[in-house]
Amino acid sequence: MSGPAFWLLVPFAASVVFGAWAPVAARRMPPRAATFLLSVGSSVVSGGTIVAAALVVALVGGETPVAAEHGHWSVHQLEAMQPFSTGVAVAAVAALILQAGALVHAAERHGRLLGRAWWTSHQATTALVVIDDPGPTAYAVPGWPGRIVASAGLLSAFDSTERRVVLAHEQAHLDGRHDLHLTAVALAAAVNPFLRRVPGACRLSTERWADERAAVAVGDRRVVAETIVRAAAAVPCPSPRMLTFGAARHHVVARVTALLDAPATHRPATELVMGATVLLTAVATALSVRDTKHLFEVAERALQVSAAG
Amino acid sequence: MLEAEVLAVLWSAGDALTPEEVRRRLGDDLAYTTITTILIRLQEKGAVRREPAGRGFAYAAVLREADLVANRMRALLEDQRDRDGVLSRFVAGLDAKTQAALRQALESGQGQR
Numbered sequence: 001m002s003g004p005a006f007w008l009l010v011p012f013a014a015s016v017v018f019g020a021w022a023p024v025a026a027r028r029m030p031p032r033a034a035t036f037l038l039s040v041g042s043s044v045v046s047g048g049t050i051v052a053a054a055l056v057v058a059l060v061g062g063e064t065p066v067a068a069e070h071g072h073w074s075v076h077q078l079e080a081m082q083p084f085s086t087g088v089a090v091a092a093v094a095a096l097i098l099q100a101g102a103l104v105h106a107a108e109r110h111g112r113l114l115g116r117a118w119w120t121s122h123q124a125t126t127a128l129v130v131i132d133d134p135g136p137t138a139y140a141v142p143g144w145p146g147r148i149v150a151s152a153g154l155l156s157a158f159d160s161t162e163r164r165v166v167l168a169h170e171q172a173h174l175d176g177r178h179d180l181h182l183t184a185v186a187l188a189a190a191v192n193p194f195l196r197r198v199p200g201a202c203r204l205s206t207e208r209w210a211d212e213r214a215a216v217a218v219g220d221r222r223v224v225a226e227t228i229v230r231a232a233a234a235v236p237c238p239s240p241r242m243l244t245f246g247a248a249r250h251h252v253v254a255r256v257t258a259l260l261d262a263p264a265t266h267r268p269a270t271e272l273v274m275g276a277t278v279l280l281t282a283v284a285t286a287l288s289v290r291d292t293k294h295l296f297e298v299a300e301r302a303l304q305v306s307a308a309g
Numbered sequence: 310m311l312e313a314e315v316l317a318v319l320w321s322a323g324d325a326l327t328p329e330e331v332r333r334r335l336g337d338d339l340a341y342t343t344i345t346t347i348l349i350r351l352q353e354k355g356a357v358r359r360e361p362a363g364r365g366f367a368y369a370a371v372l373r374e375a376d377l378v379a380n381r382m383r384a385l386l387e388d389q390r391d392r393d394g395v396l397s398r399f400v401a402g403l404d405a406k407t408q409a410a411l412r413q414a415l416e417s418g419q420g421q422r
Contacts, residue, residue, distance in 0.1 A: 123381065
């Protein structure tokens with residue numbers, strides 16, 4: 001396999017590697033760097049797979065008489081150079097339809113979620129909105145500006161340091177625009193099933209990022225760990241059948257462990273492997289676009305030559 | 310951020326506090342005027358109410374029972390129970406076994422800070 005066919009395989013191979021390493025990055029890397037790597041990286045990798053499928057469809061579709069007439073190129077020349085079999089073409093069409101459908105669906109859903117959150121936070125007048133709830137609930141509602149929501153139960157049960165931890169943690173989600181990172185990885189994963197573990201990984205890295213910011217605010221990482229355990233103990237345990245909370249439970253353990261360990265340092269191996277997959281995808285995508293354009297140019301010239309001759 | 314902290318202090322107190330009391334509970338080297346400015350702004354927004362106390366005023370958090378915004382905020386959380394929502398929740402509930410394991414981890418790490 002050579003030329004475009006080879007370049008087109010790179011994004012798919014890259015997404016397998018990127019998806020497999022994502023949880024490692026979320027757990028071990030400094031959380032801010034991990035979050036950016038996961039959101040930007042998965043967007044590039046997943047964009048690369050869309051472009052790859054689109055190029056195959058363009059090349060094979062270019063052989064149809066209708067397309068050739070519009071584009072003014074030689075069908076015979078294109079056929080002679082065609083790097084893809086019919087099987088690959090059918091797979092690419094199917095992949096492109098599925099990816100486009102998944103992207104539209106996820107974008108619509110996330111757009112609605114973000115829009116509702118932004119609109120609600122816009123309606124609030126204070127930085128903190130208190131809900132009348134006896135349980136220790138706290139969350140960040142993103143927006144411009146975003147708002148922190150805390151339950152009356154949490155504010156009365158927690159001491160001043162613990163309250164500070166919670167407020168600083170939620171404020172960090174808002175300041176770091178974690179909603180945008182989480183939306184980016186959700187869209188990337190919707191398009192590319194190899195990236196299905198990336199959203200969970202990114203949620204963990206954003207939580208760790210917010211934990212570290214809270215630790216700076218109170219000057220003690222251990223206090224943050226204690227506050228997390230205390231708050232988690234007071235939240236009613238959901239039934240095990242709700243798998244989505246299983247991941248969140250898992251994250252509480254990972255966050256506390258990370259806080260009890262020394263602060264995370266850069267992980268050259270993880271960063272190199274994941275960075276390389278992103279870079280390779282970007283390069284391969286650029287090259288495959290160039291190669292495909294070249295094939296069409298050759299086919300156009302062939303038509304001009306045959307017309308002249 | 311400071312506005313959120315002042316509101317949190319008033320909520321946890323459950324009682325009306327003077328600006329000086331708020332300042333002490335925040336534990337920062339904040340100027341008295343900074344606190345009063347925030348309190349007055351919060352009062353204008355209807356988030357706290359003011360009552361005479363000594364020569365000045367004391368401020369208390371107001372629970373707005375029919376607060377539409379608070380209800381909408383809560384509805385947002387109920388809508389986003391899946392893993393890829395845009396809200397970031399502080400913690401999820403833990404089962405007893407995980408809780409015990411975490412407590413142990415906290416205790417065994419007691420020496421190091």
